[in-house]
Amino acid sequence: MYIGSEHGLIKLFLIIALSSSPVYSQSKETGKKDAPKWVNELPMSPGSIFAVGMVNRYFDKKAGEEAAAQSARAELAQTIKVNVKTITSTWSGSSASGLVSSLEKSIDEDVLASVQNAKILETWVDPEGLTYALAELPLAGAVSAIQKKVVDEAKKTAGKKDPKKIEKLEVSLKGLKDPKSYVRKDKPDWIKALPEEDDAIYAVGIAEGYYFYVNGREAAKDKSRGELGQTIKSEVQAILTDWYEVNSGEASGAAGQSFIEEMTNSVSEATLSGSQIVETWYDRSSKWHYALTRMSLSQVISHVNEKAKEKVKDPKKLKGLSDKLGKLINRDYLKMQNGYPVWINKIPKDKGAVFAVGMDEGKYFSQTKGIEKAKESARTKLAKTIGVQIENITKTWIESEGSSFGGEPLNDYMSEITKEATDVSLEGSQIMATFVATDKAGKQTFYALSRLYTGGMLAKIKRKASQTIKVPEATSQEDNAQKILSSGRESAKAALEKLNAALDQLD
Known part of the structure; x- marks a missing residue:
């Protein structure tokens, strides 16, 4: 459910919201004392819904009030659309149904037209210069066109095959005229x-x-x-x-x-x-x-x-x-199954990428702290996983190809390559998703999914290998022949190619 940005009202609202840095700080004590009650508690009235809009500082008071009024109307539009989605999702059995998806666009104009009739009851400017506006929208005339549009769309999906189901939807949609249906407690x-x-x-x-x-x-x-x-x-x-x-x-x-x-x-x-x-x-x-x-x-x-x-x-x-x-x-791995994301129980597999899941069971005052800890765990686990894989590949390669370098200390090179892999993993990984699980006792467990694309990582590791493991350069045909005999240059070059091929197995 969203408000389409192609409409003028919402364009204006987005410009207002994004054109300056947010300053939504707590107001001073004088502001708290002088603030109208509706700033913190919306009025309730039979047959109407209310919304409060707010915008940042405006040099021109009238312009600020008009912008706050537009913000309040945008809030009313969002409130109506959320209620429509709730009703139609319950009726169709899924929030991802074809009806719900089609309604998100088809009722935009009706909703936006209805909120233009909202009355701005009052405005207020707080001591910090923020402007607030209270809007009231009588529901009786505002939602009639929306109700009809929803039923018409539903008939396209249910058609004449199930008229009783359409009747149930019509009954449910009558709730759009009840202000209490817009109060979401759960x-x-x-x-x-x-x-x-x-x-x-x-x-x-x-x-x-x-x-x-x-x-x-x-x-x-x-x-x-x-x-x-x-x-x-x-x-x-x-x-x-x-x-x-x-x-x-x-x-x-x-x-x-x-x-x-x-x-x-x-x-x-x-x-x-x-x-x-x-x-x-x-x-x-x-x-x-x-x-x-x-x-x-x-x-x-x-x-x-x-x-x-x-x-x-x-x-x-x-x-x-x-x-x-x-x-x-x-990305199917981000979908839900039995109340949990698929990726928690089954780490995703994707050609060209490596994934890891991090978890944290700490007790925090803020969910944000727990989520950040889980993200850190996911990135660390990903780096360790890749580091171990690179180390194993390099170790196996040294055991089979080390002689091609005439006794060079390749174990030192292995540690450098492994460190490069770990650093690249920590710096280049992304957090794909987070999830908070709460058990019956109220205990929370925080999860995070990290991912690293392997193409760029392998390119960096290969460069590191070629820089670290030196292959003698030839300066002339005579020198070339001599170095082939003394250091096995061609063998070393072939060995490096085998290392690159082994690394490619991660991709």
């Missing part, structure tokens, strides 16, 4: 596990310790956008680095760094402008705010491919990059 499923969608990536932001409800909500939104942006940037950067190492040389060089930095920065900008806040939720018991953000992966892939065409002219290399980017979609 913790949403997406807090425990992110939604599953082949062509989308999600992130959750958590904010705590805010006196004003609206400030906490907006901070959670910003954190979710930041988390999503970092996740996508990390994913794309890993793919670009791996691809560049294999196709264009050392990615850590100036040219490689410039190319990758320019590409990933453009992805970050595209994520900020293209992501949508799907839903927010407030846990009154813990006073924590949660926000869920979504971004289309096809949109990300298309953006990277278009930017790459400006820099890379080789069609074969471009296709290789496009194929790698395609792995962002349809």
Whole structure:
């Protein structure tokens, strides 16, 4: 469920939310005392729903009030769409059904049109300069068109085959006119596990310790956008680095760094402008705010491919990059099974990548701390796994090919190559997913899944091997013949090729 950014209202809201740094701090005591009650507690009234919008400092008071009003209307639109999704998901039996997916786009215009009729009851500017607006939307006239659109879409899927099922949906949709149906008390499923969608990536932001409800909500939104942006940037950067190492040389060089930095920065900008806040939720018991953000992966892939065409002219290399980017979609190992992600019980396998699962059972005041510990564990385990594999490959190679180097101390070289593998794994790995499991006693266990693309890693290790294990250079035909006899140059070269072939078995 998300609000499409193609509409003018939401475009304005996104610009407001992203054009300046968030300053959602706790207000001073004077601000707390003077704040209207509705800033922290929405009014309740038969037949109407309410929402509060907030924006950062504006030099022009009227402009700030208008922006806050638009923000409040955007909150109303999101509230309605979440309720529609809840009703239709329950009716169809799945939040990923065809009906739910089609409704996300088809009712956009109806929802946005309905919230334009919302009345701005009051505005307030706090001592820090933040502007708040309270909006009221009478439901009777606002949701009629939406109810009809949902039923029409449902008939396309259920058709005339099951008229009783359509009748049940019509009864459920009457709840859209009841303000109480918009109050969500139960913790949403997406807090425990992110939604599953082949062509989308999600992130959750958590904010705590805010006196004003609206400030906490907006901070959670910003954190979710930041988390999503970092996740996508990390994913794309890993793919670009791996691809560049294999196709264009050392990615850590100036040219490689410039190319990758320019590409990933453009992805970050595209994520900020293209992501949508799907839903927010407030846990009154813990006073924590949660926000869920979504971004289309096809949109990300298309953006990277278009930017790459400006820099890379080789069609074969471009296709290789496009194929790698395609792995962002349809990642079955991120799906849920029996209440847990598939990757917890079965470590994913993918050609060109290595995975590891980290876990932490510590007791923390904040979930964020436990998740960070699990991420650290996953990265460390991945580095150790790869380090051991590289060490075993190198050791086996030394035992069979060491004589080709005329007694050179290859054991020292093995430790250098293994260290390179460990360093590359720690620096280049990405966190793919996290999960928090809570047992009946309330004990929490934190999990994280890490991944490393092996193409770029192997390219770096091969370079390290060629730099570390020296093969004598020939300066003339006479010298060449002499060195072949004395040091076995050709044998050493062939031995290095065997090491590279052995390393390729990891890919």
